[in-house]
Amino acid sequence: MDSARKTLTNLQPAAIKGRGSASYLAGRYEVRTAHGEDDGWGSLYEDADAVSRPDTRVSEETARSIISRNDSPDIAFGQSLNPYRGCEHGCVYCFARPSHAYLELSPGLDFETRLFAKVNAAERLQTELARPGYVCSPIALGINTDSYQPIERRYRITRGVIEVLDACSHPFSLLTKNASVVRDIEVLASMAQRGLVSVYFSVTTLDNQLSARMEPRASAPHARLKAMRTLAEAGVPVGVMVAPVIPTINDGEIERILEAAHAAGARAAGYVLLRLPHELKQVWRDWLQLHYPDRAAHAMSLIQQMRGGKDYDAAFGKRQRGEGPFAQLIAQRFRKAWRRHGFGRLPALDTAQFVPPRKPTPQLDLF
Known part of the structure; x- marks a missing residue:
């Protein structure tokens, strides 16, 4: 564990500019955690700059598989693909934060500062689509972590994946x-046609x-x-997700968001209630107390009312969607x-046009 992480683990959570989480909350699978002790000489605070400005580090990894399957009855897609693990966007409410615990990393600041790029994603995708038993169904990109998070500008993994799907x-x-999704507007517009x-x-x-x-x-x-409008004008079907809806924080904006999105070209819409699995409960409570201490207790009370008395169900x-009177009112x-x-x-996506790619071979295109 680096010294900045050890230091911040000891300190009270504090807002960090450019970051959503306020601490290195230990993950549920960590077998060893470090705890710093001040020796009276201020040594615990020597790395104050590193604590207040945690950097972003990206590790390149080779994925063994790239398509994830889903059989959850309340999710509309059966296949998904995530080019990255962790997300620099730093959304404090992100339900995927606890997934970093599997890496023995913090679902707090590590999730948004210790990122992993699946550099062979396009190659693995081509191999998996070429398998004889593969059955085509739409693939959802960017479900766990955003495919167009800032590091995509450097790695262009999402672009490579889209090119395989297009081909x-x-x-x-x-x-x-x-909004950087508009970088790929030419291929998106072509596929939309x-x-x-x-x-x-x-x-x-x-x-x-x-x-x-x-x-x-x-x-x-x-x-x-603006990006929504640009894609819609190019013929790409666009929708909006009001997600997550959070009592006392953004629930009053539902109508305005839908109005603005429709004006920008969105023709489908959905919403998801705030979800707080595993360590995210504490990450969220820390953020609420830091930024909205006057309403933190009320917000959590409403959340629990919609979750059967718990933080999450x-x-x-x-x-x-939750349950109970307040959840019904939102609905x-x-x-x-x-x-x-x-x-x-939005129009149903067409699976009939799929032509399996050639399985990569040492002979390449000689035959």
Whole structure:
């Protein structure tokens, strides 16, 4: 464990500019943790600069497999692909944060500062799509971690994946918080003409200040709406996800977000209630207490009312929407705004055009 992480583990959580989490919360699978003790000479605070400005480190890894399968009844896709592990966007509410515990890393600051790039993602994808038993169904990109997070500018792994999908006419959908998706507008527009792609933007708030606190390295709300409009005008089917909906923080914006997204070209919409699995419970409580101490207790009370008295209920059918009167009110408000603006469903993606890529061989294209 580096000295900055050890130091911050000891200190009270404090807001860090450009980061969502405020601490190196230990993961549930860590077999060893470090705890610093001040010797009276201030040695515990020698790395104050490193603590207040944690850097981003990216490790390159070779993935053994790249397509993940899903059989959850409340999730609309059966296959997904994540080019990266961890996410520099730093969204404090991200339900994927606890996945870093499997790496013996912190679901707190490590999740947004210790990233992993699957540099062979495009190659593995081509191999898996070429398998004789592969059955084509749409692949969802960027579900656990954003495919267009800032390090994509350097690694271009998502671009490589899209090029493989384009070459074999395989349908896919995208979910992102980053306006840099428009970098790939030419290939996205071309695939959209063939009914092979749709793009959803996650818009949590229209308030720039709240966005900067809650999702510090994601694109600003107005930039996401601009990117949404650009893709829609290019013929790419676009939708919006109001996710997550958080009581006392952004639940009052549901109607405004849907109105702005529809004006920007979104024609489908959905929402997800805040989810707090595993270590995320504490990450979220720390953030609430730091930024909204006046409403922290009330916010958690409402969250627990929608989760059967607990911080989180992972049961299928409940984890996305919650239960109880307040959850029902959110659902009713969303449904009314959805109808008022004329949202519907995006066109179904076409799986019939898929042509399996050639299985890579040492002979390459000689035969």
